[in-house]
Amino acid sequence: MAQLLSVNVGLPRDFEWKGKSVYTAVWKDVVRGRRKVERLNIDGDGQGDLVGHGGEHRAVLVYQIDSYRYWERQLGRKDFVFGQFGENFTVEGLPDDEVCIGDRYRIGSALFEVTQPRVTCYRVGIRMDEPRMAALLVEHHRPGFYFRVLETGEVAAGDEIVKVSDGPERLSVAEADALLYLPGHSRAQLERALRIPALPAGWRNSFQALLQQGPNQGQAKGNPGLAVVSPPPAWAGFRPMQVSRINRESASVFSLVLESADGEPLAAPLPGQFVVLRLPIQSGAPPVLRSYSLSGLPSTGHYRVSIKQEEKGLGSTYLRTRIKPGSDLEVSAPRGSFTLRSGSEPVVLLSAGVGATPVLAMLHALAAEKSSQPVWWLYGARNREEHPFRNESRALLQELKYGRSYIQYSRPGPSDQKGIDFDAAGHLAVSAFDEIGIPHESQFYLCGPPAFLQELTADLAAWGVPADRIHTEIFGTLDAITPGMKAGTYSPHLPAEPAGFGPQVSFARSGLTLPWNAKYQSLLELAEACDVPVRWSCRTGVCHTCETALIAGDVEYDPEPLDPPAKGGALICCCRPRGEVVLDL
Numbered sequence: 001m002a003q004l005l006s007v008n009v010g011l012p013r014d015f016e017w018k019g020k021s022v023y024t025a026v027w028k029d030v031v032r033g034r035r036k037v038e039r040l041n042i043d044g045d046g047q048g049d050l051v052g053h054g055g056e057h058r059a060v061l062v063y064q065i066d067s068y069r070y071w072e073r074q075l076g077r078k079d080f081v082f083g084q085f086g087e088n089f090t091v092e093g094l095p096d097d098e099v100c101i102g103d104r105y106r107i108g109s110a111l112f113e114v115t116q117p118r119v120t121c122y123r124v125g126i127r128m129d130e131p132r133m134a135a136l137l138v139e140h141h142r143p144g145f146y147f148r149v150l151e152t153g154e155v156a157a158g159d160e161i162v163k164v165s166d167g168p169e170r171l172s173v174a175e176a177d178a179l180l181y182l183p184g185h186s187r188a189q190l191e192r193a194l195r196i197p198a199l200p201a202g203w204r205n206s207f208q209a210l211l212q213q214g215p216n217q218g219q220a221k222g223n224p225g226l227a228v229v230s231p232p233p234a235w236a237g238f239r240p241m242q243v244s245r246i247n248r249e250s251a252s253v254f255s256l257v258l259e260s261a262d263g264e265p266l267a268a269p270l271p272g273q274f275v276v277l278r279l280p281i282q283s284g285a286p287p288v289l290r291s292y293s294l295s296g297l298p299s300t301g302h303y304r305v306s307i308k309q310e311e312k313g314l315g316s317t318y319l320r321t322r323i324k325p326g327s328d329l330e331v332s333a334p335r336g337s338f339t340l341r342s343g344s345e346p347v348v349l350l351s352a353g354v355g356a357t358p359v360l361a362m363l364h365a366l367a368a369e370k371s372s373q374p375v376w377w378l379y380g381a382r383n384r385e386e387h388p389f390r391n392e393s394r395a396l397l398q399e400l401k402y403g404r405s406y407i408q409y410s411r412p413g414p415s416d417q418k419g420i421d422f423d424a425a426g427h428l429a430v431s432a433f434d435e436i437g438i439p440h441e442s443q444f445y446l447c448g449p450p451a452f453l454q455e456l457t458a459d460l461a462a463w464g465v466p467a468d469r470i471h472t473e474i475f476g477t478l479d480a481i482t483p484g485m486k487a488g489t490y491s492p493h494l495p496a497e498p499a500g501f502g503p504q505v506s507f508a509r510s511g512l513t514l515p516w517n518a519k520y521q522s523l524l525e526l527a528e529a530c531d532v533p534v535r536w537s538c539r540t541g542v543c544h545t546c547e548t549a550l551i552a553g554d555v556e557y558d559p560e561p562l563d564p565p566a567k568g569g570a571l572i573c574c575c576r577p578r579g580e581v582v583l584d585l
């Protein structure tokens with residue numbers, strides 16, 4: 001007979017961990033007597049991080065006493081208490097390889113439905129004092145699972161657990177967990193999983209992404225169910241290229257046209273991708289790395305990068321003052337996942353300032369294929385002087401069957417003509433889109449300063465555009481993901497402690513290069529010591545939240561990730577540099 005052995009609850013509190021404060025409810029206390037189970041929580045229970053935990057589909061976490069015994073043997077431990085794995089219900093029976101997604105159980109006077117396996121999170125590692133725990137739970141097929149509360153009621157330790165109905169497709173919790181996190185991703189099983197109504201939207205989207213990826217032909221394609229996967233780079237590291245032309249595009253933007261230095265054709269980039277330039281600005285100092293979007297027609301003959309000259313910009317000043325036609329530059333392969341999707345929906349290319357560059361490459365691609373999709377070019381500049389690619393974008397729009405533009409100048413100059421140079425004064429705003437005639441069902445591609453991106457992304461969502469139709473390119477560092485922890489507000493800097501003696505590690509977006517120090521367990525730890533914005537969740541090679549493009553160099557893993565990252569990427573939570581590395585961070 002399956003039985004509820006213990007009901008465990010806890011509210012979030014701050015916990016000191018590695019010198020940082022983690023807000024977590026992973027510590028639970030055993031409940032005496034009966035306790036009410038509501039739709040979102042058991043009375044007295046809560047979650048510290050409602051993005052990763054909690055909510056209707058993750059109301060009650062269940063873990064089995066049989067797994068307690070298993071881990072006692074595996075880890076050589078005898079100190080476990082109820083709630084040890086952060087669970088709300090400790091149960092006898094209900095093993096992960098028998099319980100299926102969608103199964104329904106009556107416990108006490110409440111009715112529950114199995115929704116998904118446990119979320120892989122570092123906090124179970126903190127609770128267990130075993131940092132690998134999140135990975136071990138997946139690797140050993142003992143994750144535990146969540147209940148959704150179908151009927152609220154009261155439960156108590158000792159209640160019998162009665163199965164009320166079987167979920168469709170009979171996909172067990174252990175199978176569902178392995179399907180997402182472990183290699184293999186059987187097509188038939190993915191299709192089965194997608195037929196289970198009880199499966200939450202997040203898991204459904206992940207399985208859908210894995211299904212769309214198609215069969216893995218022996219090359220590490222990455223796990224699109226867990227991370228955005230970019231196409232593999234055409235070459236590793238940097239390749240010498242020669243500047244064949246320099247064009248002025250506006251008062252502050254200039255372009256460099258780059259050609260292969262050895263006469264070999266280049267790799268055709270995808271429209272919207274960027275390259276990294278390695279600039280030897282100061283002899284004896286580490287080279288400076290700068291990323292620039294490709295702005296021309298994607299081609300194997302040459303690349304064009306367009307650069308805004310910033311007053312105190314190290315990279316842009318070097319390129320403007322020291323690079324001439326005939327100069328050599330070291331260039332990475334085109335990278336990035338901000339690329340034009342195929343499809344027939346209208347396309348809105350929405351940019352400001354030098355953010356025009358990646359969307360201009362998209363406009364080139366659409367014009368070259370004489371796309372019949374409606375295409376909108378929405379662009380914001382200060383004035384005519386600061387309006388790059390004015391004639392080029394107009395000419396490209398004319399190549400299209402349905403090409404429209406809308407230009408706004410925030411501070412038009414005295415000779416700038418409304419109706420000729422620009423359409424309206426002010427800043428681009430979604431509030432004007434209905435009047436302009438922008439179709440809601442478009443794919444939106446956005447690039448520009450951070451405030452522009454933040455405002456327009458939020459306003460597009462409020463205007464009713466689903467998140468999967470809004471694509472953004474961010475210059476500079478990405479927003480951090482640090483579950484349960486406040487993100488730092490410092491700019492990236494060298495660590496306070498003395499430099500290490502290892503190979504050079506470069507964080508390209510942060511503009512930081514420093515020698516590896518063996519005191520760090522991983523590249524993630526080094527990045528954290530430098531306040532480089534990072535993204536992570538499990539910190540032990542399962543969830544792929546930390547997957548980062550490896551622009552140059554190679555890494556070694558310890559522990560090995562459960563499912564490898566895409567070729568040209570690295571899971572920085574569990575790897576160290578093998579020689580010099582450049583990371584897109």
Ligand code: FES
Nearest residue numbers: 539543544546573
């Ligand atoms: S943080 Fe989960 S794989 Fe790195």
